[in-house]
Amino acid sequence: MSELSQSRTAVAAPRRSSGLFGIDLASPKHANKLGYLLLAPAALLILAILVYPMLLAIDISFHDVKFATLSFGASEYTLANYQKLFSSPDFWNAIRVTGQLLLVVTTISMAVGMGTALLVNQQFRGRSFARMLIALPWAIPEVVAVVTWVWILDASFGVLNWILIKIGLVGGPVSWFSSPGTAFSAVTMVMVWKGYPFISIMILAGLQSIPEEYYQAAKVDGANVFQRFFWVTIPCIAPVLGVTLILTVLWVFRDFSIIYVLTGGGPVGATETLAIMTYEEAFNFFRMGYASSIGVVTLIICAVISAFLVKKTSHAIY
């Protein structure tokens, strides 16, 4: 046998390899199998850290238990938690508060985010600094920022009351967390402050992708600034707005730390959202079964809202 033939044999050998479990994954015939194999670790991880706890929570919600364990069907199945939940005024109050917060915070955050994005999309001196300032609240860790707000809004020694009294806007200190209206306003203000930078950054990215020619063409056609905004800017950034809206709605829906640190859900349930109610029932009153039923209902509401928004926003493109 010549050297050449030996070399050919050596090169050909790997091509005849049976591959993993006898399957030649390099073959086009098995290309999809390779894809599944590569996805498997991620899929298993998601099953372990998302799907399993979710199924466990659903299972626990059908048991009348104070403490949960990590096994399915630990006690008798019952609908008691759901019956109690749907007949509880606290639950309907939490739904109402969550809905109000969703509407108010999302609307104001989207408006402020859009306004600031349009502002820093203009050419002016100090634009980079302005962009940094706008993004700053987003960069501060949530609990740190909220604790600072608690100090600012403190009824007795807070700086906001001092400023309001000094400029004569109020006659005496406002107890921000002691009455339902002011507590709701305080929560809304802090959530908007924390949430609008993300919206602003997303919209700014969208604005920068709009070709300048579109605006020039609109100007040539005689479109004024509002017409250009409504007929060029908005349609071009509609996909970005859609994604941002979904993410903002879900953030407001599930946010816990801002409300918990500021008001703990009070006073008299004025800021008690579904997230706060779930935590209170689970970790304060140790009613895991009942808390899980609130979590399951929250999950369903979130899924329905997301599906609705995805459907709506997917059509809002040229």
Added chain:
Amino acid sequence: MQKTMIASAALTLLLATTSLAQAETLKFLTWQLTEDTYGPWWEAVIAKFEETHPGDTVEATQIARQDFADTMMTQFAGGSPPDIVHLASFEYQPFAANGWLEDLGPWIEKAGLDLDGWAGQNLCTWEATTRCINLQYFAYIMGVNTALLEEAGLDVPKGWDEFIAAARALTKDVDGDGITDIYGTGLHLASGNNYINDMLNFVLDAGGSWTTPDGKPAFDTPEMVVAIDHWATLIREGLVPADTTGGDARQLFVEGKVAMRIENPGLAGVIETSASEEMKPNLTLVASPFDPPVGGASAIIGIPSEIPDERKQKVWDFIAIATSPEMQELFSEIVGAPAPRPGSVTEAVLASTPEYGLVVEAMEKAAAAGVDRVPVGLETHYNELASIVREEIQRMIIENRTAEDTAAVLQERVSALQ
């Protein structure tokens, strides 16, 4: 010679292996490790345990107080509880109710530990079994700013009438800018069970209690109506800073912005460590103006029921050290408050600080009156009780309701818990 060396080496290896096999690390979670008072005491207990159990170690981990119950519950529910169970006295009941705590009766009997007269130990009885040993019992005292009292021409108040008069006189807008600069007193008004702990001062003083001796809610009694009215008066009249936690109120006291603060004996340590040198001479501890003072068990120690027996033995050894006369005397010395074991306050300790006698006296008064912060019959609903009471008092103030109406609503809501 060579054979002897090999045999020696083999024996050493065998002993080392055996020792390693038996050596264990006991997990211990606490919220007190970094506290100036309790931290050094726990370190001393751990050192003594490790000294008497060569090879064994205690892995102590600090958990923030506000996260402690959640952390412990998660660990128990996940099947990996800490070996040494340390819990606040008001939060151990759900763990006992769930069967997660070992019955310590046989261990106590075997060790011959005498718990007669052990302060606050009755709280550890759960369904006729002993599920824990009480490690702390204290009663409230009052911190006063004597400079502010003298400036207002007031004596240290005794009883509600003098207390409210002093609070009104001491609440001041010093610079006339419309913002109160000094408050008469400070209360825990934020969420959490310290709300009802602080309120209990006024409940006991008015002759009321959360529940009857047989565990039924007692919110609609005339005494409770008076107590609710007293508590709400302080808030309505702006004699206390709004929305504060007990910690905030304590801090404002050491800064001279709150004139009187009824607190646990830990206030002495806070004055020592946090007050400025100019402020310290003005801050004095006196007896609580209310009778009887609030008192109660504060922290307990126990054994998880689901760990192996040999580990339980080691945890019991740890508990035996913590409850030994030596460590209980050390507790009284380091912590600045009496340990629950009778006779743990030595004459030397009693003479060490002027306020020690005050603390002992308050503790004896509270114990004699059978006072505890955790209400009988509502042990497993303590957090929810605090939440309901706070919510209804808030509603009373916001909607300008009467104390009678609030008491009636509270009676109805709390009765529904049982």
